[in-house]
Amino acid sequence: MTTKSTPQGDLVSVPALLFRNASQFGSAPAYREKEFGIWQSWTWAQTAQEVREMALGLLVLGLKRGDHVAIIGRNRPAHYWSMVAVQMCGAIPVPLYQDAVAEEMAYVLEHAGARFVICGDQEQVDKVIEVQQRIDHIDQVVYTDKRGLRKYDHSAMNWMQDVQAEGRAAETRLAGELDARIAELTYDSTCVMLYTSGTTGKPKGVVLSNQNIIETSRNSSEFDDLRSSDSVLAYLPMAWVGDFIFSIGQAYWSGFCVCCPESAHTMMTDLREIGPSYYFAPPRIFEQQLTDVMIRMEDAGRFKKWLFDRYMAVARRVGPALLDGKEVSAWDRLAYALGHLFVYGPLKNTLGFSNVRVGYTAGEAIGPEIFDFYRALGINLKQLYGQTEAGVFITQQPDGEVRSDTVGVPSPGVEVKIDDDGEVHYRSPGVFVEYYKNPESTASTKDAEGWVATGDAGFFEEGTGHLRIIDRAKDVGKMADGSLFAPKYVENKLKFYPDILEAVVFGRDRDMCTAFINIDLNAVGNWAERNNVAYASYQELAGHPRVLETIANHVGEVNRSVAEDPMLSGCQIHRFVVLHKELDADDGELTRTRKVRRAVIGDKFNDLVGALYDGSRTVSTETEVTYEDGRKGSIKATLTVCDAEVVTPGSKAMAAE
Amino acid sequence: MLDQSADGYVTEDGRQIGGVLMEMRNITLKFGGVTAIENISFDIREGEIRAIIGPNGAGKSSMLNVISGFYVPSEGEVWFRGARRPQLKPYQVARQGIARTFQNIALFHGMSTLDNIMTGRMTLMKSSIGAQAIWKGAAEREETEHREAVEKIIDFLEIQAIRKTPVGRLPYGLQKRVELGRALAAEPKLLLLDEPMAGMNVEEKEDMSRFILDVNDEFGTTIALIEHDMGVVMDLSDRVVVMDYGKKIGDGTPDEVRGNQAVIDAYLGVSHD
Numbered sequence: 001m002t003t004k005s006t007p008q009g010d011l012v013s014v015p016a017l018l019f020r021n022a023s024q025f026g027s028a029p030a031y032r033e034k035e036f037g038i039w040q041s042w043t044w045a046q047t048a049q050e051v052r053e054m055a056l057g058l059l060v061l062g063l064k065r066g067d068h069v070a071i072i073g074r075n076r077p078a079h080y081w082s083m084v085a086v087q088m089c090g091a092i093p094v095p096l097y098q099d100a101v102a103e104e105m106a107y108v109l110e111h112a113g114a115r116f117v118i119c120g121d122q123e124q125v126d127k128v129i130e131v132q133q134r135i136d137h138i139d140q141v142v143y144t145d146k147r148g149l150r151k152y153d154h155s156a157m158n159w160m161q162d163v164q165a166e167g168r169a170a171e172t173r174l175a176g177e178l179d180a181r182i183a184e185l186t187y188d189s190t191c192v193m194l195y196t197s198g199t200t201g202k203p204k205g206v207v208l209s210n211q212n213i214i215e216t217s218r219n220s221s222e223f224d225d226l227r228s229s230d231s232v233l234a235y236l237p238m239a240w241v242g243d244f245i246f247s248i249g250q251a252y253w254s255g256f257c258v259c260c261p262e263s264a265h266t267m268m269t270d271l272r273e274i275g276p277s278y279y280f281a282p283p284r285i286f287e288q289q290l291t292d293v294m295i296r297m298e299d300a301g302r303f304k305k306w307l308f309d310r311y312m313a314v315a316r317r318v319g320p321a322l323l324d325g326k327e328v329s330a331w332d333r334l335a336y337a338l339g340h341l342f343v344y345g346p347l348k349n350t351l352g353f354s355n356v357r358v359g360y361t362a363g364e365a366i367g368p369e370i371f372d373f374y375r376a377l378g379i380n381l382k383q384l385y386g387q388t389e390a391g392v393f394i395t396q397q398p399d400g401e402v403r404s405d406t407v408g409v410p411s412p413g414v415e416v417k418i419d420d421d422g423e424v425h426y427r428s429p430g431v432f433v434e435y436y437k438n439p440e441s442t443a444s445t446k447d448a449e450g451w452v453a454t455g456d457a458g459f460f461e462e463g464t465g466h467l468r469i470i471d472r473a474k475d476v477g478k479m480a481d482g483s484l485f486a487p488k489y490v491e492n493k494l495k496f497y498p499d500i501l502e503a504v505v506f507g508r509d510r511d512m513c514t515a516f517i518n519i520d521l522n523a524v525g526n527w528a529e530r531n532n533v534a535y536a537s538y539q540e541l542a543g544h545p546r547v548l549e550t551i552a553n554h555v556g557e558v559n560r561s562v563a564e565d566p567m568l569s570g571c572q573i574h575r576f577v578v579l580h581k582e583l584d585a586d587d588g589e590l591t592r593t594r595k596v597r598r599a600v601i602g603d604k605f606n607d608l609v610g611a612l613y614d615g616s617r618t619v620s621t622e623t624e625v626t627y628e629d630g631r632k633g634s635i636k637a638t639l640t641v642c643d644a645e646v647v648t649p650g651s652k653a654m655a656a657e
Numbered sequence: 658m659l660d661q662s663a664d665g666y667v668t669e670d671g672r673q674i675g676g677v678l679m680e681m682r683n684i685t686l687k688f689g690g691v692t693a694i695e696n697i698s699f700d701i702r703e704g705e706i707r708a709i710i711g712p713n714g715a716g717k718s719s720m721l722n723v724i725s726g727f728y729v730p731s732e733g734e735v736w737f738r739g740a741r742r743p744q745l746k747p748y749q750v751a752r753q754g755i756a757r758t759f760q761n762i763a764l765f766h767g768m769s770t771l772d773n774i775m776t777g778r779m780t781l782m783k784s785s786i787g788a789q790a791i792w793k794g795a796a797e798r799e800e801t802e803h804r805e806a807v808e809k810i811i812d813f814l815e816i817q818a819i820r821k822t823p824v825g826r827l828p829y830g831l832q833k834r835v836e837l838g839r840a841l842a843a844e845p846k847l848l849l850l851d852e853p854m855a856g857m858n859v860e861e862k863e864d865m866s867r868f869i870l871d872v873n874d875e876f877g878t879t880i881a882l883i884e885h886d887m888g889v890v891m892d893l894s895d896r897v898v899v900m901d902y903g904k905k906i907g908d909g910t911p912d913e914v915r916g917n918q919a920v921i922d923a924y925l926g927v928s929h930d
Contacts, residue, residue, distance in 0.1 A: 035812070036805065036808035036809060036811075036812055037804075037808045037811070037817075037820065038808075147813070147871055147875060148867070148870070148871045148874060148875075150874055150875070151670060151671065151672070151874065262817045263815065263817050263818060265817070265818035266817050266818045269818070627859075627860070
């Protein structure tokens with residue numbers, strides 16, 4: 001068990017926590033990584049040794065205090081270690097999104113003034129070399145996977161294991177220097193700099209101090225009683241604040257084990273093998289898993305299907321109540337126990353959720369059916385609301401008070417208030433220091449008393465004290481007739497259908513709402529297979545009349561549900577198009593965390609938006625697409641503009657127009 | 658012109674190419690009255706990527722089959738590692754250190770990726786059938802060693818996610834990659850690739866090119882390949898043999914071949930009268 005104390009004088013940095021763990025949990029596993037088909041593990045003592053060697057090696061290469069070091073790669077122990085090693089040297093780690101194209105990477109590398117770059121593999125090294133022609137402050141490149149890099153010019157490039165070997169060799173010479181630099185770290189030193197995903201405009205560098213990270217990690221670990229026996233699967237981008245808090249902050253505070261998958265594609269298999277006790281995933285992953293389960297059940301035999309349906313009905317009725325510790329009759333308990341034996345247990349095992357004690361989802365609203373499905377299985381899935389600027393946690397749901405439509409109560413140590421315009425503000429020990437090299441943005445986001453504006457509109461629910469988020473404050477607007485326009489609210493309702501991957505609603509200052517819709521290729525593709533619908537490409541499937549019909553039905557249902565709320569009934573969708581391509585971060589339409597960039601999409605597809613409002617039946621368009629290697633191409637398509645059923649308040653359903 | 662002395666040469670990107678690994682001397686191959694290959698000579702040097710190109714029906718696949726020992730030339734000699742190669746059975750060729758992939762994928766469709774690549778280790782397994790059946794002691798240790806080698810290949814080709822998937826369920830591009838994996842598992846001195854990019858899209862071609870370059874770079878494997886896609890061939894290979902109607906019409910670096918009038922004619926279609 002962890003000692004749960006406030007940080008004493010010495011626990012003021014991540015390296016300090018590492019030393020504590022190495023002496024306290026020396027032989028307990030700190031990291032696991034699947035490599036060559038086998039899970040390899042490192043204890044806390046071994047980790048401390050590895051990190052120290054890396055830090056010494058970086059000193060040999062000439063890393064100075066206050067330097068920024070960019071880290072670009074997938075979730076691997078060596079990359080996590082390098083962040084802590086950089087901190088030991090008194091420098092600042094800056095993890096970047098590994099799937100960013102060279103152009104995006106150039107902006108961040110230049111803005112951060114990175115002197116060292118640690119790359120995962122050849123792909124990342126190639127991007128950095130491309131960028132290096134324009135940016136002259138990158139002095140050293142270090143890589144962890146040497147494949148394909150043998151022939152590269154190594155005058156300012158090193159393999160991580162060589163760096164560690166040099167560090168070992170220099171131990172006697174540089175140990176004093178390194179220890180001195182570690183001793184200099186204080187609660188106020190910068191722990192990490194993370195770039196926001198940038199739904200609007202350029203990414204901003206959020207500077208988080210040791211205090212931000214350590215106090216947030218302490219509070220949130222205590223909130224969910226995280227212990228050194230827990231484990232987590234680290235598979236979300238390292239550049240995202242959540243991964244930093246879960247896989248470094250909380251892991252080092254509580255001393256639990258961080259497991260890294262073999263590759264991005266094996267994540268589901270690795271999840272099943274590891275069976276983590278602490279799990280985080282954005283709603284999209286839960287949706288995808290549920291869709292997969294449902295697709296498999298469609299293909300299952302009659303008896304299995306009957307068993308599944310019967311016991312899932314029991315689970316939906318009884319499961320959430322059991323989780324919340326409410327009264328449940330003995331008969332229901334028995335039925336649930338049988339269900340666990342036949343269905344829930346094996347299903348959870350297949351999904352990799354057998355051991356999950358605490359699970360979180362955040363980032364987007366999650367569909368109530370999806371949320372309830374996992375809760376019904378007995379998985380303690382909760383919601384939280386957070387931001388990079390807060391070091392993640394603003395509100396979260398305590399055990400026993402979990403619902404799909406709220407984001408919980410303020411996290412320990414966080415104060416939340418709603419201003420007159422309905423915007424949510426918060427103040428906490430996790431509040432960021434500043435936006436790097438951007439005092440104007442810092443000043444407009446954080447006031448003198450430390451209150452931070454979230455940019456989200458929300459309200460506290462009467463009675464329960466739970467926060468509900470309506471929408472991005474910026475996105476909420478008025479339609480031409482003055483009624484309220486809340487696009488996200490409608491988009492979320494649309495996205496709850498497994499067929500719909502993404503939706504973008506337009507309607508600000510217009511007389512009606514319209515939408516772009518992206519189909520989910522997995523779900524719709526499977527439906528097509530079962531219904532003998534032949535298609536050759538995504539584009540063809542997306543334009544299939546039967547698909548359009550299904551989507552139109554979904555939109556109609558959403559309209560009916562939206563119409564129930566008199567305030568929002570104006571947000572019903574009158575017309576929509578199913579897009580011929582998936583919205584993609586490489587094309588700038590989504591952020592790297594898959595959030596919709598409304599303005600970019602509106603601009604790029606303005607011909608389609610025009611067609612939605614001028615009454616045309618079809619529209620021809622040509623769209624530029626970017627391939628993974630940064631080259632451009634274009635696709636042409638003729639899209640059908642569909643009408644949806646809308647409900648006039650106080651009357652029966654009628655067709656649009 | 659490259660310095661093609663007995664000691665080898667240095668490529669544009671600075672790789673040292675060694676001495677002659679395989680030499681084809683005046684090869685002629687006839688099927689009844691049809692002459693598939695007519696009096697062709699060229700060599701393949703250690704560490705190089707050597708391409709054989711030519712229009713359809715030029716005799717490229719026949720040439721590869723002669724190299725692999727599957728066809729016995731009607732006339733001429735094949736020299737491998739400094740000795741004249743007698744007529745060999747396919748497994749004997751494999752033991753000499755030559756492995757290949759096929760134009761039409763030839764994998765075991767019901768077996769997993771892992772097992773398919775494991776079969777590539779066949780020629781390197783030493784324990785007897787009996788010992789393997791009992792699976793104790795040496796046989797068990799041996800399998801562990803082979804499994805480790807196979808896992809390194811799986812990692813190298815980035816196919817961890819399909820390790821346990823039956824190859825029959827895999828898309829074409831991945832099957833090609835598995836087949837390359839199986840050839841690599843034999844730890845060949847000379848790797849023969851028969852149209853490794855046929856039927857692939859641009860992205861798959863780029864991936865495959867990267868793997869071919871990496872194989873050559875990491876393991877120092879000599880590679881001889883046949884390929885239709887001129888862009889790919891010119892980017893990948895160190896030296897190119899051009900064939901047309903069973904004859905060699907060009908041989909040299911990609912630049913030399915590109916400027917060769919006979920080659921241009923063959924590709925742009927000058928009438929043969």
